[in-house]
Every structure is written in C-alpha cells, then in structure tokens.
Amino acid sequence: MESNAHIVEYWKTQPEVLEACLKNSLPLTENFVKLYKKVSPTHLYLVGSGTSLNAEETAVSFMKEMLDIDVISMPSSYVHNIRGERPLLVFLSQGGSSTNTLKAMEEMAAYPYITVTGEETCEIAARSPHHMIIGCGEEPVGPKTVGYTASVMILYLMAMEAARAVGIIGEEKYAAVRAGLLAGISHMRYNMEAISGWAADHREKLKEIEKYIFIGHGTGAAALKEGCLKVLETIKYPAFSYEFEEYLHGPILAVDDHTGAFLFLSGKLGERERFKRLAECQSKYSEYTFLITDEEGDSDEKTLRIRKTGAMYTEVFEIVVIPQYLAAVVQGYLGIVDGSPLYDEYTALCPTKYRNGK
Numbered sequence: 001m002e003s004n005a006h007i008v009e010y011w012k013t014q015p016e017v018l019e020a021c022l023k024n025s026l027p028l029t030e031n032f033v034k035l036y037k038k039v040s041p042t043h044l045y046l047v048g049s050g051t052s053l054n055a056e057e058t059a060v061s062f063m064k065e066m067l068d069i070d071v072i073s074m075p076s077s078y079v080h081n082i083r084g085e086r087p088l089l090v091f092l093s094q095g096g097s098s099t100n101t102l103k104a105m106e107e108m109a110a111y112p113y114i115t116v117t118g119e120e121t122c123e124i125a126a127r128s129p130h131h132m133i134i135g136c137g138e139e140p141v142g143p144k145t146v147g148y149t150a151s152v153m154i155l156y157l158m159a160m161e162a163a164r165a166v167g168i169i170g171e172e173k174y175a176a177v178r179a180g181l182l183a184g185i186s187h188m189r190y191n192m193e194a195i196s197g198w199a200a201d202h203r204e205k206l207k208e209i210e211k212y213i214f215i216g217h218g219t220g221a222a223a224l225k226e227g228c229l230k231v232l233e234t235i236k237y238p239a240f241s242y243e244f245e246e247y248l249h250g251p252i253l254a255v256d257d258h259t260g261a262f263l264f265l266s267g268k269l270g271e272r273e274r275f276k277r278l279a280e281c282q283s284k285y286s287e288y289t290f291l292i293t294d295e296e297g298d299s300d301e302k303t304l305r306i307r308k309t310g311a312m313y314t315e316v317f318e319i320v321v322i323p324q325y326l327a328a329v330v331q332g333y334l335g336i337v338d339g340s341p342l343y344d345e346y347t348a349l350c351p352t353k354y355r356n357g358k
C-alpha cells in the first residue's frame with residue numbers, strides 16, 4: 001500500500017480517467033449490457049462496501065432515471081429481501097478481494113449477477129460468471145479518490161448503455177447525457193484548480209478545525225458521504241455529511257466553535273436562499289463555516305467559487321474533489337501519520353480482504 005502522501009497524485013488523474021471511461025463506454029460495459037438484455041431485470045441491486053457502496057448510493061438516482069426500473073443499493077454485509085420477478089445483482093469492489101462481498105456473492109449465487117472490479121485479475125473476478133472492469137486501473141493508496149469517481153462513472157455508463165441497447169432511451173437523450181458528463185468533467189477540472197488555491201490560502205484556518213460537516217443536496221449529499229470517509233481515513237477526525245434540510249432537523253445542534261462546516265450550495269431558488277441564510281447564521285457560531293457556491297456576485301474571502309452544470313448527475317464529479325483534496329492536504333498540514341495500529345491489529349485478527357489482500 002502506498003503512503004497517503006500519494007493521494008493527490010491519484011486525485012489529479014480523475015478528469016482524464018473519467019474522459020477515458022466515457023470514450024470506452026461500449027467495450028467497458030459490453031458484458032453488463034449482454035447480461036442485462038438476457039435477464040431483462042425488473043430490479044437492479046448494487047452491492048458493495050466502503051467507497052464502492054458510496055459510489056453505488058451516489059449512482060442510484062441516475063441509474064433509475066436511465067433504466068426506468070427500481071435500482072437499490074445494499075451493503076455487502078447485509079444483502080436482504082431481493083424482490084421482483086427478475087432481479088439482477090451487481091457486486092462492485094475496487095480491490096476485488098473484500099471478504100464480505102465474496103460472502104454476499106456466495107449467498108446470492110441463485111440470482112444472475114455480474115462483478116465489477118478495479119483489476120481484471122482478482123478473487124472476486126475469478127469466482128464470477130460475468131465480470132467487467134471499472135476502467136481506472138490500480139489505485140494502490142488506501143483512501144481511494146479516482147476509484148470512487150470512476151466507480152460512479154462506470155455505474156452511470158452501465159445504465160446509459162443498457163438503456164440505449166434496450167431502447168429505454170433514444171439517441172438524442174443518450175447524446176445529451178454524454179455531453180452533460182463531458183461538461184461536468186470540465187467543471188471538475190476547474191474546481192480542482194479552485195480548491196488547490198483556496199486550501200493554500202486558508203491553510204492556517206484549516207489547521208484549527210476539529211470536526212468536519214459536509215452539507216449538500218440530492219446526489220451531492222450522497223457524494224459528500226464519500227468526502228467524510230476520506231477525512232476519517234486521513235485526518236481521522238469526526239466527519240459527517242447531511243442533506244441540507246435533514247441537517248436542520250437535528251445535526252445542526254453539534255456545531256461548536258471548532259466545527260469546520262462546508263455548505264455546498266445547491267437546489268432550486270428557494271432552497272438556495274435557505275442555504276445562504278444558514279451559512280450566514282452558522283458563521284456566528286463557527287468561523288470555520290464555508291460556503292461553496294457556483295453563483296456569481298459578491299462574496300467574502302472565505303467563499304469558494306466553483307462551477308457546476310446544474311444537472312444532478314454531474315454534481316458528484318464537480319464537488320467530491322473538494323473534500324477529497326482537503327482530506328489529503330490537511331493530513332499533511334497537521335503531520336498526521338497514515339493508518340492506525342488499531343486498524344492493523346484488528347484486521348489481522350479479523351481480515352476484511354481475501355488472504356489479507358495479498
């Protein structure tokens with residue numbers, strides 16, 4: 001496993017990796033499309049753990065929209081109530097050796113399924129009747145960045161290509177979504193530049209934060225859950241994410257004067273106004289309250305200005321790069337070492353990877 005100091009190297013590759021996935025969408029998704037046509041599913045179940053599960057949760061809405069069937073995400077450790085006349089399962093694992101995913105595959109062997117992994121050769125692929133790769137290559141650093149966004153992209157592409165192949169979406173819609181994705185990737189590039197400059201300018205402030213809150217909306221809120229996982233794996237401070245309105249219904253109580261809160265402005269006009277009012281109000285309780293906005297106009301020096309297409313399905317690519325980057329650089333600013341002896345001791349006793357990932 002590579003040191004976390006290398007996270008930023010993988011983080012930087014995201015736009016070009018996503019463009020390559022988009023370019024190769026037909027060969028990458030071929031096996032899934034074949035199986036999809038054969039099964040003609042009534043329900044699609046997405047199964048995985050950690051970053052893979054986060055990618056599945058993020059992709060669910062878009063996949064439902066493309067395929068016009070029920071798409072359900074489930075953790076590998078709790079696959080239950082498989083319903084519908086013709087269910088189809090997708091097991092996603094970036095490393096390809098998670099033991100709970102292998103166990104879930106055994107338990108669900110009676111249903112048609114396909115596995116999707118980072119590498120062609122791995123235990124999960126070896127035990128699968130149908131298999132495909134994510135398309136991002138190996139990411140040997142523990143906290144995955146490109147592994148997450150490429151996983152979301154491959155799930156999107158699986159849905160788009162299958163929907164097109166069975167005639168659920170026409171050529172016009174297909175072309176429009178591809179164009180939307182390309183625009184989202186271009187904004188992702190811009191936002192990566194923006195967060196690098198912003199983090200350098202706010203280095204001292206970022207060092208004072210003792211817990212992290214990421215607030216978003218829709219697909220953005222799902223993506224920010226992955227942002228929290230990055231903070232937990234690197235800075236190792238408490239981190240949680242919430243959908244904006246849900247945040248107001250309780251978690252807001254946890255704000256104190258060392259809370260780092262990142263509010264990702266999103267939604268319709270009225271929702272945006274509420275977001276901005278929250279940023280203003282919360283700033284009185286924590287100076288580490290930051291608004292991330294795609295709106296033009298006046299702002300204070302704490303505001304981070306980014307670009308978004310406005311489509312829910314591109315928001316993940318446009319915003320997740322921000323917590324991913326913060327997790328990587330603030331770990332460095334604070335001189336926090338990689339890993340934890342507790343993690344090593346416990347996973348040696350109770351492995352989470354087949355043959356301990358060797």
Ligand SMILES: O=P(O)(O)OC[C@H]1O[C@](O)(CO)[C@@H](O)[C@@H]1O
Nearest residue numbers: 049050051052093094095096098
């Ligand atoms: O996607 P995979 O390889 O199944 O791994 C799931 C999770 O397990 C971990 O490798 C930790 O064991 C995480 O980094 C990852 O998100």
